[in-house]
Amino acid sequence: MKNTGRTRSYPVVQMLTKTLYLAIxxxxxxxxxxxxSFSEIRKQNNLALKSSVNIYQNELEHKLSAIEHFVQWTVVHDPILDAFDESGHMGDFRDASNELRLRVSDMQYSTGSEYMYFFYWDEKDIFFNASDLKVNYETYKKIKERIKSDVGTNYTWEPCMIGDNAFLYYSITYEHRIFSCVVSMEDILSPLSSINLGEQGSIQALSADGDVFYRTGEGPGGFRGNFYNRLIFPGAEADLPFTLAIDSLALGNYGRLFFLQFIVFLAALMLCFIMGGYVLVSYRKVILPIKIFSKSLSEIDSLKDTEGLVLTDSRVQELNQINDQFKNLIHEITRLRIDVYEAELDNNKFMIHFLQQQIKPHFYLNCLTTIDSMVSLGDMDAAKKMLMFTSRYFRYLFQVNNNFVPLINELAHVEDYLSIQNMRLSRPTQYETDLPKDCNQLSIPPLLLITFVENSVKHATPPEGESLKISIRAKKLLDAEDGAGDILEIVISDNGQGFDPQILNKIKNGEDIVSEDGSHIGITNCIKRLSLLYNNSFELIADNTEEHGARITLRIPVKV
Known part of the structure; x- marks a missing residue:
């Protein structure tokens, strides 16, 4: 069989296509x-950097302001420096310088030892450092030259270059005495060294003119410069003598986390494409041949000849090996299915026949005994009637070889049975039927109604002073305009004491109601026959009427 479905679009392909479209x-x-995320991380990093620099600027401003006050008060008001006078001598100068160093040492304890203090008295050309030196001797000489050249000039904090090094310089001159404070920009900016600015991050100190006079590194350049951003911290806003320009990595401490997230996504995306390709290859190499195999199996029932059956192509070796074995299996299953079906059909026919035969002998002996009694008593007219009813009754039994008979014939058989019973028993039985004309030729199983009528005659006890009344009504319940699915409803009722509640419960639950003495075997066999003939597409309802009589409602598919 040639496969014509290979080029069609299967659901797996559609799913892969949708997956690719969804990936976009x-x-x-x-x-x-x-x-x-990049923008938010950059923003947060900048905020953290600004917060750190603002704290640094505030602390530095307090230190510089404190040093200004200390230098001004010392050079103007401190009596220690009064020793530097024309009337003084070297011993007084030495004691005053030592006392000044002690005062400066106390000041450095609160502001930091990186701030260097120098004193110069131009009248006697006395110059000495009032604190420990943090520079080499060559730089010290240049600082000394700068201070001597500034005699008579007052300086606020200002950046300056002394030699090759950048310093902050502050100086006050009062009555030929100069007191100065010098600190290197490296020491000034050292608190900011703990901030992670990136490999190419840098800090630049700018003068009031905007010139760079100190920087901690070359700064970012090239392509990597795109990942750095610059923040400006004006000195005027912080009351500082210099402006800071900081080049920092845009992502700061969160950069690795961001790039790790990006790499994980790329890896997941690549894995999705790899898995998609693997699924596509698996579909073409495995799923498609199996789908062809499944489709071929679904078409087996429609094939009259399975000799030319091809279940799959040659792309999967294991499926090709199944082809011949499966065709042989199909032949064997077909043969076994036919055998089982025929055996089951024979068994059902045997069961139906057996159940019918259980019904036929039920009334034989009693009828013959009654006729014999009538003849013995000389009541020949009654014997003739009894013989006529009995012969018709037996003739119907012996002629019923089919599974279905017309409803009107079955009702005639019930009338013969009741006529026989009325002649046998001392009590008369009243019988009425309601059969529409359109129900006369509808078919029902033979000897079906007689089972329930016989049960009423044997077990029903009418109220005192009344005779037994049996009613049979039939009607067709329409289900569709063309008649397909119509239901025949037959209701058999009497005016007896009704069913026992236990019997009703067993019938409702589908349980066997045959007792030890064999009573109700007819109803049990009737239910089995209906199951065999209608394959459970019937409904049998047993209940009691409001007058406590027994009622059987039977609904079976319409069969003409």
């Missing part, structure tokens, strides 16, 4: 989220 908005969404 996912990638776009990731780019948007990544950009938002």
């Amino acid at each position: 908005p996912v990638v776009i969404l990731f780019v948007v989220v990544s950009w938002f």
Whole structure:
């Protein structure tokens, strides 16, 4: 069989296509989220950097302000420096310088030892350092030259270059005495060294003119410069003598986390594409041949000849090996299915025949005994009637070889049975039927109604002073305009004491109601016959009427 479905679009292909289409908005969404994450991380990093620098500027401003006050008060008001006078001598100068060093040492305890203090008295050309030196001797000589050249000039904090080094310089001159404070920019900016600015991050100190007079590194350049941003911290806003320009990595401490997130996404995306390719290859190499195999199996029932059956192509070796074995299996299953079906059909026919035969002998002996009694008593007219009813009754039994008979024939058989019973028993039985004309030729199983009528005659006890009344009504319940699915409803009722509640419960639950003495075997066999003939597409309802009589409602498919 030639496979014509290989080029059609299967659901797996559609799913792969949808997956690829879905990947596009996912990638776009990731780019948007990544950009938002990048911007947010950059913003947070800048805020953290600004917060750190602001704290640093505030602390530095307090230190510089404290040093200004200390230098001004010392050179103007401190009596220690009064020793530097024309009337003084070297011993007084030495004691005053030592006392000044002690005062400066106390000041350095609160502001830091990196601030260097120098004193110069131009009248006697006395110059000495009032604190420990933090520079080499060559730089010390240049600082000394700068201070001597500034005699008579007052300086606020200002950046300056002394030699090759950048310093902050502050100096006050009062009555030929100069007191100065010098600190290197390296020491000034050292608190900011703990901030992670990135490998190429840098800090630049700018003068009031905007010139760079100190920097901690070369700063970012080239392509990597795109990942750095510059923040400006004006000195005027912080009351500092210099402006800071900081080049820091945009992502700061969160950079690794961001790039790790990006790499994980790329790895997941690559894995998705790899898995998609693997699924596509698996579909073409495995799933498609199996789908062809499944489709071929689904078409087996429609094939009259399975000799030319081809279940799959040659792309999967294992499926090719199944082809011949499966065709042989189909032949064997077909043969066994026919055998089982025929055996089951024979068994059902035997069961139906057996159940019918259980019904036929039920009334034989009693009828013959009654006729014999009538003849013995000389009541020949009654014997003739009894013989006529009995012969018709037996003739119907012996002629019923089919599974279905017309409903009107079955009702005539019930009338013969009741006529026989009325002649046998001392009590008369009243019988009425309601059979529409359109129900006369509808078919029902033979000897079906007689089972329930016989049960009423044997077990029903009418109220005192009344005779037994049996009613049979039939009608067709329409289910569709063309008659397909119509139901025949037959209701058999009497005016006896009704069913026992235990019997009703067993019938409702589908349990066997045959007792030890064999009573109700007819109803049990009737239910079995209906199951065999209608395959459970029937309904049998047993209940009691409001007058406590027994009622059987039977609904079976209409069969003409």
